[in-house]
Amino acid sequence: xxxxxxxxxxxxATLAARLSLGELTTLTGIASGIENTNYFADxxxxxxxxxxxxxxxxxxxxxxxxxxxxxxxxxxxVPEPQADASGEILHSLKGKPAAFVNRLSGKHHLAPDSAHxxxxxxxxxxxxxxxxxxxxxxxxxxxxAWWAETVPVVLPFLGAAQHELIxxxxxxxxxxxxxxxxxxxxRGPIHADLFRDNVxxxxxxxxxxxxxxxxxxxxxxxxxxxxxxxxxxxxxxGRLVEERAVAFVGAxxxxxxxxxxxxxxxxxxxxxxxxxxxxxxxxxxxxxxxAAMLKAHDPMHFERVLRCRVxxxxxxxxxxxxxx
Numbered sequence: 001x002x003x004x005x006x007x008x009x010x011x012x013a014t015l016a017a018r019l020s021l022g023e024l025t026t027l028t029g030i031a032s033g034i035e036n037t038n039y040f041a042d043x044x045x046x047x048x049x050x051x052x053x054x055x056x057x058x059x060x061x062x063x064x065x066x067x068x069x070x071x072x073x074x075x076x077x078v079p080e081p082q083a084d085a086s087g088e089i090l091h092s093l094k095g096k097p098a099a100f101v102n103r104l105s106g107k108h109h110l111a112p113d114s115a116h117x118x119x120x121x122x123x124x125x126x127x128x129x130x131x132x133x134x135x136x137x138x139x140x141x142x143x144x145a146w147w148a149e150t151v152p153v154v155l156p157f158l159g160a161a162q163h164e165l166i167x168x169x170x171x172x173x174x175x176x177x178x179x180x181x182x183x184x185x186x187r188g189p190i191h192a193d194l195f196r197d198n199v200x201x202x203x204x205x206x207x208x209x210x211x212x213x214x215x216x217x218x219x220x221x222x223x224x225x226x227x228x229x230x231x232x233x234x235x236x237x238g239r240l241v242e243e244r245a246v247a248f249v250g251a252x253x254x255x256x257x258x259x260x261x262x263x264x265x266x267x268x269x270x271x272x273x274x275x276x277x278x279x280x281x282x283x284x285x286x287x288x289x290x291a292a293m294l295k296a297h298d299p300m301h302f303e304r305v306l307r308c309r310v311x312x313x314x315x316x317x318x319x320x321x322x323x324x
Contacts, residue, residue: 019100037096038051049210104208110196115247128220129256131190140222166279169271173275176265185220190222194223195227225266232244245314275302285298
């Protein structure tokens with residue numbers, strides 16, 4: 001959520017008026033994140049976020065926007081894309097795809113406890129269930145194929161030990177992906193990027209998930225693993241914090257019971273989630289794009305997380321009556 005494309009107040013105001021969102025009163029660029037141009041846009045009718053999509057195309061975007069609309073209509077607290085008079089939710093601004101969505105209330109909990117983790121786990125399970133009948137399909141564009149394409153690009157920036165780790169892990173994940181067990185994993189629309197800064201709370205009440213622009217159809221377990229690698233770790237070391245991890249997966253499992261194959265593949269999927277974000281952070285850090293506001297993340301963080309997942313595999317053990 002950096003600013004790659006400068007939008008003037010008048011340009012944003014014109015689009016807001018066309019969507020009947022009221023008169024624009026303030027427009028403020030958002031510095032956090034690295035993928036799209038984002039602005040907070042307040043109007044006389046409410047608070048919104050204006051997004052210009054820098055990598056996703058007009059052809060790809062309907063999946064993301066209609067998924068958000070679908071989830072909002074199924075009582076999942078997510079930003080709802082705003083339509084024009086003809087019902088269109090994908091717009092154009094400065095020659096780029098754009099969307100206005102309502103702004104969620106609350107703030108991030110960047111130092112979550114077990115209760116916060118349980119809340120996110122339960123809502124993630126609800127989201128997965130709500131997405132079961134979503135009719136559109138798009139693959140996870142940052143999945144295994146993207147990892148295989150991107151690892152050779154970032155290898156020149158790595159030391160010998162990092163080079164060995166990333167290639168060994170990519171080979172491991174390619175092997176796992178061909179297994180019969182992976183073919184049995186429940187699949188559906190996933191968020192794929194549900195980090196602490198993509199969830200809002202008011203006090204201890206979860207008020208929303210946002211930033212669905214990495215979403216795609218993939219294994220539901222992968223979504224869980226991505227969350228565990230952010231919500232349930234010690235930031236300094238990358239070590240999984242058992243109490244928070246148990247709270248997260250236990251709450252998820254109480255809403256949508258994990259299958260036996262999901263329980264068996266949890267350690268491998270935790271490694272997959274760590275690898276994905278190590279690769280993408282290496283790419284963003286060493287090959288950055290120009291932006292008026294841009295803050296790249298430290299790639300070494302997910303190197304540490306991956307090493308921890310390799311060295312200390314973690315399994316969740318559900319209550320006997322809940323195991324499937």
